[in-house]
Amino acid sequence: xxxxxxxxxxxxxxxxxxxxxxxxxxxxxxxxxPKHGHAMIEDIARLCGTRLGPGTLYGAITRLExxxxxxxxxxxxxxxxxxxxxxxxxxxxxxLTTLHKFxxxxxxxxxxx
Amino acid sequence: xxxxxxxxxxxxxxxxxxxxxxxxFEAMLERGQGDFQTxxxxxxxxxxxxxxxxxxxxxxxxxLFQSWCARAPWAMxxxxxxxxxxxxxxxxxxxxxxxxxxxxPGMETPFAARxxxxxxxxxxxxxxxxxxxxxxxxxxxxxxxxxxxSRAIWPVAGLVLIALAGGAAQxxxxxxxDGGRVSLDFFFGHTVHTLxxxxxxxxxxxxxxxxxxxxxxx
Numbered sequence: 001x002x003x004x005x006x007x008x009x010x011x012x013x014x015x016x017x018x019x020x021x022x023x024x025x026x027x028x029x030x031x032x033x034p035k036h037g038h039a040m041i042e043d044i045a046r047l048c049g050t051r052l053g054p055g056t057l058y059g060a061i062t063r064l065e066x067x068x069x070x071x072x073x074x075x076x077x078x079x080x081x082x083x084x085x086x087x088x089x090x091x092x093x094x095x096l097t098t099l100h101k102f103x104x105x106x107x108x109x110x111x112x113x
Numbered sequence: 114x115x116x117x118x119x120x121x122x123x124x125x126x127x128x129x130x131x132x133x134x135x136x137x138f139e140a141m142l143e144r145g146q147g148d149f150q151t152x153x154x155x156x157x158x159x160x161x162x163x164x165x166x167x168x169x170x171x172x173x174x175x176x177l178f179q180s181w182c183a184r185a186p187w188a189m190x191x192x193x194x195x196x197x198x199x200x201x202x203x204x205x206x207x208x209x210x211x212x213x214x215x216x217x218p219g220m221e222t223p224f225a226a227r228x229x230x231x232x233x234x235x236x237x238x239x240x241x242x243x244x245x246x247x248x249x250x251x252x253x254x255x256x257x258x259x260x261x262x263s264r265a266i267w268p269v270a271g272l273v274l275i276a277l278a279g280g281a282a283q284x285x286x287x288x289x290x291d292g293g294r295v296s297l298d299f300f301f302g303h304t305v306h307t308l309x310x311x312x313x314x315x316x317x318x319x320x321x322x323x324x325x326x327x328x329x330x331x
Contacts, residue, residue, distance in 0.1 A: 036137070036141070037137065037138070037141040038141050038144045038145065041145070053150065053151060053154025053155070053158070054138065054141055054142055054145060054151060054154060054155055054158075055154045055155040055156075055157060055158025055159065056154060056158060058134055058138055058141075058158065059158050059161070059162075059167075061134075062130070062134065062167050062168065063167060066167065075137070077140075078136050078137060078139070078140035079137060079140050079141070080134075080136075080137035
């Protein structure tokens with residue numbers, strides 16, 4: 001997964017707390033259950049305040065599907081739900097663990113400042 | 114967003130991508146807001162998909178051009194651009210020579226005269242070819258090489274050759290008894306011009322390469 005931008009910080013600036021790594025955000029959203037595109041955008045906005053553009057979202061979906069980390073389910077009319085695969089769950093767990101360690105270490109350093 | 118705009122935006126994507134994701138993407142666009150930010154986001158993503166497709170076209174194999182890029186990158190990125198540049202310079206010289214005869218007969222030089230009407234356009238095309246052909250060809254090499262995921266050595270070698278030729282080319286004109294003559298000489302002393310040409314073409318190539326790697330790597 002690619003690098004992250006705007007890692008969460010507790011400041012008054014609403015933009016400063018945004019987190020933008022579309023593939024990771026999509027995986028995290030789908031870890032809560034299968035969703036179609038619009039539901040993913042809303043879920044991600046609730047999770048971290050980042051509202052992905054439709055083009056960005058489908059760019060991430062395309063790559064994640066090619067990696068085999070998500071898969072399409074039976075279409076619901078014109079909407080296409082996706083779910084995370086076992087491999088996707090494994091990757092997500094590994095990435096979030098790394099991020100967790102990183103954020104813990106970063107926050108610890110911030111406390112010392 | 115209304116259905117018509119959504120359909121129009123989906124059409125910006127390549128056919129292979131549309132066949133796989135078009136219907137669901139269009140449905141999602143219709144549900145969402147039709148503001149400028151959404152519009153810009155979709156246009157930008159579609160442009161990226163067109164430049165660096167992530168969904169391969171299952172109906173067609175590699176084109177002749179693509180297979181040549183893979184089989185003989187030295188020819189496609191090294192020799193072919195140079196041949197194109199020579200052709201562009203030849204065309205520029207021909208325009209200058211013929212324009213001199215048509216619009217400025219009897220003049221000592223085609224450069225010092227005041228131009229009028231269609232001659233401005235005529236000489237303008239030649240001037241554009243002479244000054245911008247190296248940049249245009251360099252950008253074509255940059256986009257093609259980044260799209261074809263070619264190894265960097267051949268496109269960079271091609272861009273070096275183009276910069277050297279573009280930096281060294283000089284048009285010479287002189288009056289002869291049988292009319293004006295135009296020739297192209299090469300003087301390898303314009304280091305700054307050569308370096309600028311190289312930078313103007315290699316920087317877009319590097320940006321496109323990095324962009325491609327970022328798009329492919331999840």
